[in-house]
Amino acid sequence: MDLKQAVVLVTGGNRGIGKALVAQAQARGVRKVYAAARDPRTVTAPGVEAVALDVTDPESVRRAAERTGDVTVLVNNAGIYVGASYVxxxxxxxxxEFETNFYGPLNVTRAFVPQLLANGGGRIVNVHSALSWVALGGSYSATKAALWSASDALRLELAPRGIGVTGLHVGYVDTDMAASVDAPKISPDAVAVQVFDAIEQDRDEVLADDTSRGAKRSLTAEPGERYARVAA
Incomplete structure (x- = not known):
């Protein structure tokens, strides 16, 4: 993809990874950047166009799609962490949590696919997690596992129509969501660089850190062995 011609929309573009993705899009010299947030007044990055968007509200999603019209790269970043016990x-x-982390990206994707097609194709980026592959985050892990599966299905459906789908997997990121976690963290800026490298190179997956790479490698082990390693 020629990023100089790209028009990028980032959901949850006002903070955390989303804010870093917006900044990286600008650094790559894309044609236009939309930063979407429930309250567009919280978008403070200069030179971007703020868009009101609540991913859990289909009417809000519809209005955002109608307002834009020129998007070629959609980044489904908005998410929350609840991590509730199933019991x-x-x-x-x-x-x-499912409404935000799974149905939200699905709502947005369905609304923006016609726009990407009208603009000659493009790319969708879905923010998964290392916890897509390791069920340690309670209900959060399930939402990200479901999104990972949906990304694979969307990739198969949309590839013949000129739209690629990239999945981002990452462990702890140095954002407000992980502020209480005492563990190694990757910076949002480092994540954003890898995401835009993948967009430019038409890659389908980003394993942004050792945690996500280890989580993927663990998938071939038996469940008992996998979680014994995690506990250790």
Whole structure:
């Protein structure tokens, strides 16, 4: 992909990884950047176009798609962490996490695919997690595993129509979401660089750190062995 001609929209583009993705898009010299957030007033990056978008609200998603029209790279970054227990957690919280982390990207993708097709194709980036492959995040892991599976299915469906799908897997990132975690963290900027390298090179997967690479390697082991390694 020629990034100089790309028009990029990043959901959750006002903070964390999303803010770094917006900055990296600008650094690569893309033609236009939309930073989407529930409250567009929280988008403070100069030179970008703020868009009101609540990924859990189909009407909000529809309005955002109508407002733009020129997007060629869609980055489904917006997400939340609840991490509820399947046994004792509140089902309302689990559903809210799925509405944001799984149905949200699906809502946005369905709304923007016609736009990407009208502009000659493009690329969708879905932000997964190392926890897509290791079920340690309670309900959060399930939402990201579901999104990973959906990304594979979307890739197969959309590739013949000129739209690629890239999945980002990463462990702890130095953002507000992981502020309470005492573990090695990768910077949002380092993640964003890898994402835009993958977009430019038409790659389908980004394993941004050792945690995500280890999680993928572990998939060939038996479940008991996999989780014994994690515990160790």
């Amino acid at each position: 004792t957690g509140d089902l309302v919280d689990i559903r809210r």
